[in-house]
Amino acid sequence: MIYVIFGIPxxxxxxxxxxxxxxxxxxxVNMGDxxxxxxxxxxxxxxxxxxRKLPYRSQQKLRGGVIEKIQFLHEKEKNILIxxxxxxxxxxxxxxxxxxxxxxxxxxDVFIVLWAQPDAIMARRQEDxxxxxxxxxxxxxxxxxxxxxxxxSIYSVLANAxxxxxxxxQNNLESAVKNIVDVIK
Numbered sequence: 436m437i438y439v440i441f442g443i444p445x446x447x448x449x450x451x452x453x454x455x456x457x458x459x460x461x462x463x464v465n466m467g468d469x470x471x472x473x474x475x476x477x478x479x480x481x482x483x484x485x486x487r488k489l490p491y492r493s494q495q496k497l498r499g500g501v502i503e504k505i506q507f508l509h510e511k512e513k514n515i516l517i518x519x520x521x522x523x524x525x526x527x528x529x530x531x532x533x534x535x536x537x538x539x540x541x542x543x544d545v546f547i548v549l550w551a552q553p554d555a556i557m558a559r560r561q562e563d564x565x566x567x568x569x570x571x572x573x574x575x576x577x578x579x580x581x582x583x584x585x586x587x588s589i590y591s592v593l594a595n596a597x598x599x600x601x602x603x604x605q606n607n608l609e610s611a612v613k614n615i616v617d618v619i620k
Contacts, residue, residue, distance in 0.1 A: 436514050437541060438619060441521040441532065441587050442549035443579040445560035447603040447611070451549055452518050454612040459619050462512045464505050466519035466532070473500040487523050491530050494523075502540050509541075514619065517543070521586035522579070529582060538594045546587045547615060548600045550580055555605040 438461070442448035456463050467483055474480040474497050479489065486494065509515050522529040551559075553576045560571075571579070584600070591598035599618055603611040 436544040437509060437517065438514065438545045438547060439517045439519065439533075439543045439590075440547040440549055440615070441519060441583050442603075443520065443556065443576065443583055445556040445576075446549050446551045447555075447559060447608070448518060448549050450608055451601075451603055451611045451615065452516065454608060455516065455615050455619070458612060458616050459514075461619060462508060462515045464508060464515055464517045466501065466517055469501045469504055470494070470497050473497045473504075476500075487525050487530075489525075491525065491527060494525075494530060495534065498534065498537060502537055505541060516619075517541075521548070521583040521590070524579070531586060533586075533590050535593070538590060543590070543594050543596050545618060546591050546594075546596055546598045547618060548583055548587045548598070549603050549611065549615075550583070550600060551603045552605065553577055553580070555603075556580075558605075 440448065440452060452463060455461065467486065470486055471480065471483040474486060474489070477497070479493060479497065480486060505515070505517065519532050521532045523532060553573050556576050557573065587598055590596070601611050601614045
């Protein structure tokens with residue numbers, strides 16, 4: 436099965452996914468890492484943070500190589516968890532995290548939206564110095580959460596897949612991990 440987990444930056448997705456992997460042994464595919472790898476190989480970018488600044492059509496070109504890599508891994512593994520974003524905020528507006536070709540070729544089974552309270556997301560972003568992120572207002576974070584839910588719902592319909600939301604409660608990582616592990620098992 437292919438599970439897809441969405442979450443906006445600062446929701447705690449990396450921490451939750453790492454624990455889910457530890458508890459289930461499921462193989463993870465980090466979409467951002469794969470897109471970066473393909474983008475660097477093609478000479479289109481040098482760092483991951485440059486991805487979201489590429490024009491939409493350029494980002495679409497990167498996805499073809501990513502789809503092949505994910506399909507190859509899925510052939511080897513019974514279950515995989517794709518860690519990604521439902522939308523990507525670009526200078527041109529919001530870009531869908533999945534396009535029609537990705538949905539058709541990957542045929543995901545379950546979409547999981549990891550969400551958190553906006554204040555918790557803002558606090559996590561302020562503490563995280565591992566990446567160069569855009570600073571968003573509370574209103575922009577709320578918009579990102581809303582768009583993530585909407586897009587995941589649309590992807591679910593288009594892929595004929597299930598959809599679940601999991602809250603990552605501040606200082607209660609175990610609850611979110613348990614809820615996702617229950618979906619996977």
